[in-house]
Amino acid sequence: MAHSHTMIGGNGRESYSKNSTYQRALLEATKEKIDEAVSMKLDLGIASSHFNVADFGCSTGPNTFVAVRNIIDAVEHKFRRQTQQNPKEIDETNRNNPKEIEFQVFFNDHSNNDFNTLFKTLPPPTTREYFAVGVPGSFYSRVLPRNNLHLGHCSYSLHWLSQVPENVTEFNKDSIHCTGFVKEVTEAYLGQFKIDFGSFLDARAQELVSGGLLMLLGSCLPDGVQMSETMKGKIIDCAGSCLGDMAKSGLIEREKVESFNMPIYFAQESEFKQVIEKNGGFTIEKMERVSHENEEFPSDARFLRDSYRAAFGGVAEASFGGDMVDKMMDLFEEKVHEFIDKPTKAGMQFFVLLRRN
């Protein structure tokens, strides 16, 4: 079944907007990389008077505003150096001045994303140098007109598959995700990832103008490392184990737990690269590991509970209901150290820069 589970909306204690500092750290760590990428690889000639940016899988903010800020700063910086002009000083006598740049930003997410919170918390017009547009719909299809986008960005979203792959349930009764240790399950998840990421690239290839840039950020796995060997994998294993405990004590049905699987897959680095190369619509300009001090989750049980609830709680709620997920999270907070205090292998944060051929 196709999924469209979003992050927890609003601004409350459990919301994504209050519990996404882990994801934000990567955006902050890549500011310089974005500046350098735009400086070296963006041809300002691809845009005339307006420059279109899209953030795919934007959620509710504030992370998307940080990402957009980084991009606009970088484009303005390049504009200033190339033209010796200030992009903010609009020539009122000549509104058609081709050197003046106006930005339009498309915020994309599933239609059930909390766009109200996103728009209510936009930076105020006095400091926001762009026109904001909401674009509802799955990024695995076209969401923008053809040949009109100059720079696309997508962070921490491509591990969300369009659906749980078919036929995993019979092989994955003991787990709620792709641990990497059951061959049939790994093949099914990888197959779905290839279809979805391929569709994402096909759609962006149509929306971007030739020479347009696509920036992809997120987490993946170093080649040869399995999901359940990493801290992130062990955290999800813990959530699965809590559901198992609840089934044992009769709070939820065992069959429901056995048939529950998360529609997420963290690809290995080479799997990611292969899909891009096979697609053929883009040149890989950069594919870099990003190291920063907040790369691994801190081992603070409360922080892990809140981050996990905000990002993945929605999927579990759809199967078990909000009250049961609250109980599961209480158990999670008690048990998580049993999982993460064991030795773990490092995961990987990536920054990929693609140029539309």
Ligand SMILES: C[S@@+](CC[C@H](N)C(=O)[O-])C[C@H]1O[C@@H](n2cnc3c(N)ncnc32)[C@H](O)[C@@H]1O
């Ligand atoms: C972990 S959040 C990342 C939000 C933000 N980009 C950040 O870096 O903090 C993942 C976002 O991707 C969105 N998402 C997942 N699959 C999607 C799809 N097929 N189409 C559009 N948005 C999707 C989710 O709804 C969610 O808002």
